[in-house]
Amino acid sequence: MAVITTGVHGNGLEYIEVHSKLCDARIFLQGAQLERFIPRGQAPLLWVSTADDYLPGNGIRGGIPVCWPWFGQHDTHGWPQHGFARNRRWQHIGSEVQDEVVTLKFLLPITDEDRIYWPHDTRLELHCRLSQTLRVSLINVNLDHHPVTLTQALHSYFPIGDIHQLIASGFSSAHYIEFAKGPYAQTTDDVHFDRETDRVYNALAGQQRLHTPNGTIVVRREHSSSAVLWNPWIEKSRRLSRFNDDDYLRMVCLEAANVREDAITLAPGARHELVTEISWLAPGEQPR
Template sequence: MNEMSTPERRPVEVVKTVNGLEKVVLREIHGCSVEVYLYGAHVTSWKNEHGEELLFISSKEIFKPPKPIRGGIPICFPQFSSLGPLELHGFARNRLWTFDDDPPPLPPDIANKVFTDLILRSTKDDLKIWPHSFEYRLRITLGPGEDLMLTSRVRNTGTDGKPFTFTFAYHTYFSVSDISEVRVEGLETLDYLDNCQKMERFTEQGDSLTFESEVDKIYLSTPTKIAVMDHEKKQTFVIRKDGLPDAVVWNPWDKKAKAMADFGDDEYKHMLCVEAAAVEKPITLKPGEEWRGRQQLSVVNKLLDA
């Protein structure tokens, strides 16, 4: 981790926070910032150079393990949703990650970027519920122009000769002005599995996605670029992804929002999850093999076509 010469403004620092949890704060030279908790390797804040928050965190969130954090960017691994034998969205978001002392090599374009490398390894307790040895390396990079990149590397470290299979998502909660003013482009005409309709498969008919009720869809074989347009803010989030063929779109709407203890009754109006994911076709790794999945987020202060 690099440090600037002025001690009062370091680009990477570790801060002790509520309930004894630690978070890493990344600051880019123009003023944008990212905060990530070691608990869950969970990004909880992404602010632009004006200090405006770009991610949604529920006002009801209490940051108290073993409960996962509601909002930001949870890591869903080794299982997305309840589509398998594990707890909802797997266990990576409920574990304490550590700093990686043997991170992957730096890319040549790392200048003017700040980053941190975290790692999660399987424990004896994890092996009881998911009997597969793994190492999960996560690099969180904040670049010029407010770009936020999450790069995941999962390796099968088993010595039993057996492959393992997992599903995955970056469960990104975007902060929006009003869900009725938001549209998503890049998913038109695609097939999706509708979790509100018992995972039946449908084909998207609209020119773009708009929102008038609960949505919980897994879009399949999606493009590498998706745009989330907030008309009231005249702002566009751009999601670019690699190694993650699917995209999940989720908003609980009013009834489910009221049923969640860690979610405000009206907060569904101010968030939308659009998640780079690998769900339909699980990833299989043989011993020694590594999978890499990346999500890059950027924000443009105007409306764009995807």
């Protein structure tokens, strides 16, 4: 039977743990950040740096940070990179269990401090559906009387064994911006890694795969035609906080997003649900 418990990290961060016949998982209330997901009998599907200190106020370097209500640097100097949702304490508003499938629901309260950045009346929820597959939904509702525009991403970190052996597939016919240059046409279906990679894809198909030495990770998206593919490589790894110099060898980010031309504008009363769904390739499925 599925067991849902609460706990507190030694540095003070609160979390919820799930143990079921289908998976183990842990999600922190700060950022509603899923930090661990292990399908039963399989390897972990999320990566976290061993250099992270799990201190309040810092997003955890790994798992799935929530970037909202903007992705990247804001045009206003001094505003937090990737928005403020990943550093705020979310409310746990409900749990459901059905046939060992656990769904956890979280709500982001908008504080007076947050309204400096976000003077709109909106509701933001994150739902995690935990089975052999991980499904994370970021749900926006515009409660205001005017349209609201936002960008967002589910900044997923994946364990890939060895970046030199990683092949990411499913990128054919898309275009991408990299280091503020482009757009460039993706001329092959596959992406290989031999340098820093920081690509923002648009008009991208809804499924990609990460072919690693330990198996193939399937990454699906819904209500998103954009995604971010990132590995910091050698020099940037040395500058990143809470990140070991050689961590770039073991991780890659492939992020479901609504960015650039895929930014979301919600009419009054409108709702949008960004979804990422992650699993290991099932036995018998074609690897490419």
